[in-house]
Each structure stands twice: as structure tokens, then as C-alpha cells.
Amino acid sequence: MSFDDLLKDLQGQKTIQEDPSRPSLEKLFPASFMRKHSRFNSFREFQENGNFQADTLQDIEKISGELFDRHIDRETDFPNWKTMLESANREFERGK
Template sequence: MSMEDLLKELKGENAPQEDPNFVSLEQLFNEKFLRGHSSFASFEEFLTKGNFQARTHEEIKNIEGELFDRYIARETDFRDWKQMLEAAKKEHEASKGKTS
């Protein structure tokens, strides 16, 4: 690694390596998924109504908990975050299989 690359990395300027298995929250909780399991059209709308703020998987981990689970149980077909996330992952994988 060159000194320039090291400096960029330390400053956080290097572009993150693309993980081919990475799926964004918007891809997982797309409009089709949300409309099928709630009254929302976007994940952002879902979070905003509940007064939650998150754009990344890391930020979602910071809001997971009983309050978030109760909100999910009230506003979706799911009993908690874990069930909602697993269903979204399954639907995403199934949709990838159809397009491949």
C-alpha cells in the first residue's frame, strides 16, 4: 500500500470495497415487500412514522429492541424485527433467482 493510499484510508477517503453479497436496506425492504406486509411504500416512510432514523445496517442495529419490535408488530404482518428481516431476505433471494 502506498503512503498516499494509507493516508486516504486513514482519512476515510477510500471507497469501500464492494461486497457482491451486500444488500442495501432499500433493496431488502423495497416497495413491493412493504406494500405486501404493511401500509408503507418505502422503508424510509416506515422508519419516519415510527420516529426511527437509520440508513445503514449498522444504524438499524442501534435501534433494534423492544420498542422497534412493538412498532413492527403494530405496523406490519410481522411480530418483530428478526421475523421481518428474515422474510425480506427470503423474498430478495427468491427475486434474484427469478432474474438470474
């Protein structure tokens, strides 16, 4: 995160810009998906449990790695982020 982004975030001026070609995290990982595949009621709750914070898929891509994969493996039905994201995308596409 750049200094300007951090400053805007601290000042409450940062806006989440969603890529129109990708669904938001809330749409991609709705409560029904999270309850089905984990003990959490929301993706936000799942993140907070692992001390991760992301508002967009782009943010997730910046943090995804071994620690995130281990959290996913421990706390969900999935072995890693790639598998979880693929499943969420399939379910999202079916629900459209």
C-alpha cells in the first residue's frame, strides 16, 4: 500500500473500486457459501479470524500465499485459495 493510499484510508477517503468484470467478495463468497464450506457466516469473519484484511479480489491476490492457503486449509473444506476461488466462481456462475 502506498503512502497516499494509507493516508486516504486513514482519512476515510478511500473508496473501494470494484472491477466490473469481477464480482465483489460479498457476491462471490455469500453467507450461504461460507456456511456450507466453513464455520463462518461471512468472508469478512473468515478473514478476521486469520488476521487477513481484503476488500477486493485484487487485495486477496496481494495477500494470497502460503499463510493464506494454510488458513484456508484449516478453516474450510478447501486445500488452498485457488481451489476455494474456483468453487466460488462456479457457484456464482450457476446462481446468475
